[in-house]
Amino acid sequence: MSNEKGPLLEMRNIRKDFFGNQVLTDINLTLHEGEVIGLVGENGAGKSTLMRILFGADMIRETGGYGGEIRMDGQVVHFNSPFDAIAAGIGMVHQEFSLIPGFTTTENILLNREPKKRTVLSEIFGERLDTLNRTEMDERAANAIEMMGVSIDRNMIISDMPVGHKQFTEIARELSKEQLKLLILDEPTAVLTEKEAEALLASIRGMAERGIAVIFITHRLQEILSVCDRVVVMRDGYVVNESKAEETDVYEITRWMVGRDVKLTEAEDEGRSFENANTILKVEKLWVDMPGETVRNVNLEVKEGEILGIGGLAGQGKLGIPNGIMGLYHSGGRVIFEGNEIPLNSPRKCLDSSFAFVSEDRRHVGLLLDESLEWNIAFPAMQIHDEFLKKYLGGLVKWRDEKAIKEVTDKYIEELAIKCTSSKQKAKELSGGNQQKVCLAKAFALKPRLLFVSEPTRGIDVGAKALVLDALKKFNRENGITIVIISSELEELRQSCDRIAMVSGGRIAGILPASSTLEELGALMLSQVI
Amino acid sequence: MNEKTIEKKEKGAFGKFVDSFGLPRLIIALFLLLLLILAPFVGADLPTQISNIIARFSWNGVLVLAMVPMVHSGCGLNFGLPLGIISGLLGATLSIEFGFTGPVSFLMAILISTPFALVFGTGYGWLLNRIKGGEMMIATYVGFSSVSLMCMMWLILPYKSPNMVWGMAGKGLRTTISLEGYYDQVLANFLAIRIGNFEIPTGTLLFFAVLALAIWAFLHTKTGTAMTAVGSNPVFARAAGINVDRIRMLSVIMSTWLAAVGILVYEQGFGFIQLYMAPFYMALPAVSAILIGGASVNKASIMNVIIGTILFQGIVTMTPTVMNNMIHMDMSEVIRIIVSNGMILYALTRKTEGSR
């Protein structure tokens, strides 16, 4: 790439924090016309936040803006909304489709940018009564599709299309914008078949030849190497490495992605071995229809008394495993607990078999936001084990025992150091970390034999993180409870678990002891990514 | 969430009070107070007025109470109240048809209406479980459809009692049936207190109190707790092993049965059974009463029922007298329509309750 014209995009010292939580630190990124860079990093490394800043997302402004400056063609720019960014020539294809299901490809490509014809009525009532110029729409859509180099049916209704074509429609929409100079592709190949992905890579090269710069975000490192000029690796809000694609390889990138400072990578290996322990839970051929976290054909064994970690990238299906076993999403296959088969799709049966689950979705699944802590903590135990109830008339009337409920709540408030005004406080008024502790208390109160904990530290501050993980460990050690922790943070899994299963592409890619290096785990994590 | 708490802190004590009490409820309460103060000045007899309010409260209380179980389980406001009312009407007419009289006829009416309420409630609950999210609109039309279906039935069913059928044709039920000799005022006269113009229908109030207490007690049991949890967050409840559909079904059956009993209580106070299109518009006043009492689309308490019914019935009874005496214009009907529907609109548009 020649530098004569100066860079198209320069991001200088970009910083961003969410309420004091630093997520991006001094990011510098330069991009030239017609250049393709690959942006890689684990979930939470800061890729999405960086792209949101570049694209002027509302959410950035609402959380206090960002530090540093963005220049396009040498001019400092400040986007107040995605529309500003689009006007400046930036296009973005998001992971979630942004398409109208009942519209044709053409209509979607030109959504809200349709060429129009003036009519008599529009002269009077304004331009919204202009009629659409269908012939010109067709032409422009056809041009955009041709530019992409992948042929899709212009007149097909989106809801009838295979996913891949939806993705191409989105890309064609960005290409149809005449001012487009920079295209951001956020994991575009995740939904594509191998063939379609190849076509997309070819079309990215085509775009670059036309002078469009591309930022390509993906977890498929092979794709990055084959199509990008440069690879930028992010980790924990920093750019940790930037190198030419031809000068690096998959192994090196993986290491950059997962590597931590040496002193942190010391896994707490107590050398507990469960080789000879009983298999407490056996999962066979499990599939789970959890949107965005689909599980395909998982086989897994959990040993009695261990803490098993399940790791993997977002969207690969690790969250689907506990949600499917616990019956919260539709699933199939076999789950055998201590030799008895547990029927699927029935939360009650799981809870009766003394499973418990702390959901990753605290606000929607984990808590009764509008109710008191007492209710939140005591409710499942009350319903499943008939605890905290006074029985009258020979058990016919089961009356809520407010005193017992308060007692157990106060016990857990103290034990887990939940910060609240009283046990009567509403759950929605607590901070994220304390809400998470309430969720744990709820599960502990069930006195489970097997506990699933999903993303225990998501969205909570550092202090609370340590507390939550310690509480889990203590629960495991003191009561001999088998725990399965599902988390995107490898570091966290290595510190708390005995074994770690890595999920990739909806399947278990492999199980390693927690003392394995991050590189080994990282390689498994990326092995079958879809 | 953060901003909201800050906002709340900035508001003074009065603001907090308005927040907790609800602005519309405050306005309505003040309006009723104004009417009560004005009443003596425009020549209305206050004791009579207050007796009136109490009487009408006693007639309507149970019908409003019938909202509570369904709101608790998250089925929304029970616009399908007419379905329960129809069960009650079937009980009432069959009780008379079978020749029961006096207080026994009231008891029998409740007994006979119970199986109908159970059957209708089950069907209605099954339907509502299939259309989660669209309950209120469909409930409205289930109510309407059932009322118009029963219109045909009242004509066709082989009722014979001469006190109920059209005299000329000898068949088909009349639109209004007098309850004299049956259960007219049976509850109201029980331990009734009369001091001059001031009257208290003690029996009816006690009957309401017993039912209200029963519901209150139910909500403190294991199943009642589960019902509240289902209404508060159905996903949480499901994750905690609750059979959400079954709990919802139970709440619908309870609401339907309460509506059946509610209409019987109403009739014993009013003195007549009203058939055909009469149950049609009975849902809206009950819905708005509980909302005026401070309930929302997914939260309601016994206190909301009591306060709401008093305020709503207070306005309904007081406006005509006071208005008539003051400006010689009876605008009470119009005011009732605007207030009650305005209240429902207010509740429907509250964002905080719009989890769907």
Place this chain on the structure above:
Amino acid sequence: MNKTSKKKVNTDMGELMRRGSVPLMFILICAVCIPLSGLSPNMLVNEIVTRMGRNAFLILSLLIPIMAGMGLNFGMTLGAMAGEIGLILVSDWQIVGIPGMVLAMIISVPISVLLGFFCGKILNMAKGREMITSYIISYFINGIYQLVVLYLMGSVIPIRHTSIKLPRGYGIRNTVSLLNMRQMLDNLIPLRITLPGVGEVKIPVMTFIVIAVLCFFIVWFRRTKLGQDMRAVGQDLGVSRDSGINVERTRILSIIISTVLAGFGMIIYLQNMGNIATYSSHSQIGMFCIAALLVGGASVDKASIGNVFLGVVLFHLMFIVAPRAGAAITGDSMIGEYFRVFVSYAVITVALVMYETNKRRAKSRESERLREAQMEEEG
């Protein structure tokens, strides 16, 4: 490939069956009731033609909010009230015939726009439960309407003619005669045609022309930018907002247009009837129009002009023959009256239930696909 295409045909057939089931049921009801009613073909055809002219415009006004994803607009009653207010004022001013109608329409426009704006604003605050909200709005505004017509007209708003005023000096009578406007539009171009086997049929040519113009307007409107935006908003609010469409404004506009059209429709309806039932004309009109549209095969999220006309014919055929057929079977004419009311409500109930269950069916399909994929994998 073959398997999927076969499946597609199957779902299409299922879709067709679902859509067609309601009209089919009505055809059956009519087929049974027509012979029983003993009405002559001549009478039937004349009645249907008249009712087509009377109701089609009103029902057409429902199409645009459906397009914008706001469901069945129970708030069309608002427009009906605006139309009535226009007619009441015009008949007080003694402006007769077509000019009177046109003036009434002109008066109704600002009222409709105002009410439609109010309704749209409220509906934007109650997304996801538009129907129940618009239904309650119609009751609420009915209260306001009564306040205006029963108390303010004659006391605040000048009403001169005692023929429409209540004897007490203010408020409008229960019925306002539109004798000098009666069927003026219908008879503007008189035409009677003779059909073989049916006899002479009177055609309200001008009314049909007006309806045809509205149909063309709707077809044209779908092709405008605003129409396209409404379709987009109706299908996915979030995506439309992200693409820069002003979602709130678009939704409000769809309700305003619908309300204004309903106002015109009501005026056409009432000129055919020849009098206004001041306090009840509008109260049932929304329900009957919605029922007719659904009978024509429309659903909560999809309706076409064809549904309107099929609906008018089938629904009103049932309406005409049901009371007589009921009387013929049971000897009681009231049975038929109640039957047709029941059918109207039942048809709306069924349509609403079908709409909600379809929404859920779409979800379960995904699991099915996943299970199949796993089966295939295992061989």
